Structure formats: structure tokens, C-alpha cells
Amino acid sequence: MEFNQLHSWRLGYKKAIKVQEALREQLILKRIAGKISTVAGADVSYDKHCDFFFAGVVVYKLGKRLVKIEETTAFGRMRFPYIPGLLSFREAPILLKAFKKLKTDPDVILFDGQGIAHPRHFGLASHMGLILDRRAIGCAKSRLVGEFQCVKNIAGAYSKLFFKDKVVGAALRTKVNTNPIFISPGHKINLTLAIRIALATCDGYRIPEPVRQAHLLVNKARKEQSK
DNA sequence: GCGACAG
DNA sequence: ATCTTGTCGC
Numbered sequence: 001m002e003f004n005q006l007h008s009w010r011l012g013y014k015k016a017i018k019v020q021e022a023l024r025e026q027l028i029l030k031r032i033a034g035k036i037s038t039v040a041g042a043d044v045s046y047d048k049h050c051d052f053f054f055a056g057v058v059v060y061k062l063g064k065r066l067v068k069i070e071e072t073t074a075f076g077r078m079r080f081p082y083i084p085g086l087l088s089f090r091e092a093p094i095l096l097k098a099f100k101k102l103k104t105d106p107d108v109i110l111f112d113g114q115g116i117a118h119p120r121h122f123g124l125a126s127h128m129g130l131i132l133d134r135r136a137i138g139c140a141k142s143r144l145v146g147e148f149q150c151v152k153n154i155a156g157a158y159s160k161l162f163f164k165d166k167v168v169g170a171a172l173r174t175k176v177n178t179n180p181i182f183i184s185p186g187h188k189i190n191l192t193l194a195i196r197i198a199l200a201t202c203d204g205y206r207i208p209e210p211v212r213q214a215h216l217l218v219n220k221a222r223k224e225q226s227k
Numbered sequence: 228g229c230g231a232c233a234g
Numbered sequence: 235a236t237c238t239t240g241t242c243g244c
Contacts, residue, residue: 044234048236082235084232091234113233123233144233177244182233 001099003132009079009093016089017120024122026130032188036135037062038069039201040106041210042098042128044091045218047226051078054225055091055098056217059106060210066203068213073221074098084144085119088127099132108135108189108197110211114144115186115194117161117169129187136186137194138169139211143182151180156199158183160191170195174202181206 007019040059046052052075059070074097080090091113114123115138123144129136146163148171155176161169161184169184172195183198185191201208207215 044235046234046235082234084234087233118233138233140233142233145231 001102001105001132003096003099006131009089011089013083013086016086020120020122020127023130024120024126027116027122027126028188029116029185029190030188031190031193032135034107036107036197038104038106039197039210040102040104040109041201041208041212041214042095042109043112043211043214043218044094045215045222046078047222050226052076052222052225053078053091053094054218054222055094056214056221057095057098057102058210058213058217059102059104060201062200066201066209070102070104071213071217072098072101073217074101075221075225087113088124091124092127092131095128096131106134108137110137110139110198110201110208111186112139112141112211112215114138114140114182115169115184117144117146117163117182117184119145121168123184123186125184125186135188137189137197138182138184138186139198139208140182140184141207143171153177158195167191172198174199174208175204175206178206
């Protein structure tokens with residue numbers, strides 16, 4: 001996949017926030033026409049002792065059954081600390097290395113983090129979506145910002161996530177008796193379609209398969225490296 | 228000043 | 235995110 005860097009990753013805290021505020025103006029939060037037949041999931045894992053990062057992307061084809069069609073991994077060193085709200089500055093550079101190796105051009109990408117459900121409406125999925133110029137969905141395991149009401153204990157039930165009087169995402173129950181996940185539009189997509197894609201790619205687990213498999217992939221890559 | 232806080 | 239075995243519940 002090709003992409004634009006848009007800016008340097010070596011920034012200070014304040015400058016990073018300025019970058020987010022500027023880039024968020026470029027986000028497209030409407031559904032973009034075009035069929036969706038391939039869905040990618042991306043995730044990152046790292047070793048606490050070595051400062052090594054591992055990124056992975058797994059691409060699935062939608063159909064009667066989900067079929068894995070490609071996967072790539074990449075690794076590098078971390079150059080930015082974990083600061084809530086600035087996750088993309090930590091994870092995006094290494095994720096981009098993994099996407100660069102990808103031969104497939106996925107129609108939509110699920111990221112392990114937030115989209116616009118973010119203090120400045122510009123989470124990891126928004127940042128990556130903009131750089132890759134691709135539909136992107138935030139698929140987080142926990143909440144960063146916003147409030148929501150109880151979600152019915154039924155697979156597929158959801159409750160809108162409100163932040164500053166605006167709908168920025170949804171708490172989505174992908175499986176009964178399991179905590180909801182947090183879906184938010186990242187780029188070139190709306191919430192309704194984002195939820196539909198998340199549910200369509202779930203396969204009996206809380207986390208949609210593309211992201212779940214990307215998670216397993218990077219953990220495996222990291223363990224093999226440490227040997 | 229205090230609490231909250233994606234991964 | 236990571237360090238880690240058993241264990242409680244559907």
C-alpha cells in the first residue's frame with residue numbers, strides 16, 4: 001500500500017496536539033461509495049524490556065465465511081511514550097511499515113484504538129485512515145472519552161457514545177455476557193456502517209476477527225523474536 | 228488540586 | 235500494552 005507521511009513523527013507533546021487539531025479538519029465522516037469485500041485488521045505489540053515494537057496487518061475477504069487472504073508484519077523501535085490521546089504518534093510509524101508491505105488494498109481497516117471518540121476527535125484510526133486514504137474504523141476494548149447508557153445483553157445491541165453533546169461512536173455488544181467494545185468512525189465512514197462491518201467480521205469472539213488475528217499475529221512474531 | 232486516561 | 239495460574243461462571 002502507498003501512503004503519505006503528512007508530517008514528521010518526532011514531535012513534542014504540544015506540537016503533536018497541534019498536528020491532531022490541524023489534521024482532523026481533513027477527516028471525511030460520511031460513508032464513501034464503493035463495495036466492501038476486503039477488511040483488514042491492524043494491531044501492535046511490544047516487549048517491555050527491549051524497546052521493540054511489532055506491528056501486524058491481516059486482511060480478510062468477506063463472504064459466507066471469512067477467509068484470510070494476506071498478512072504482513074513489521075518491527076522497529078518505539079520513539080514516543082504512551083500518552084492517552086496521543087497513541088497514534090507511538091503506534092502509527094510502525095503500523096505504516098506493515099501496511100507498506102501489503103499487496104492487497106483493503107476496502108476498510110479496523111484499528112485497535114479509537115477513531116473520533118477522542119479528546120480532539122482524532123484517534124489512531126482517524127490518523128491512520130487519513131494517511132492511508134482509506135476507510136478506517138476504531139475498534140477499542142475500552143473507553144477513552146464519552147458517556148453511554150447500559151447496552152442490552154444481546155449480541156448486536158449497542159448504545160451511542162456521547163462526547164461534548166455529539167455522537168462519536170458506540171459501545172457495541174458483540175457477544176452475550178461479554179463487555180461491549182467501542183466502535184467509532186475513523187475516516188471515510190459513518191457510525192452505522194462501522195457498526196455493521198464490526199458485527200459482520202465477528203466470529204464468535206468479542207473482538208472482530210481481523211483485529212483479533214492481527215493481535216495473535218504480532219504476539220507470535222514478538223515471541224519468536226525473543227528467542 | 229483531583230480524577231480520568233485507547234494501547 | 236505487559237507480568238502470569240488457577241479459577242469462577244455461563
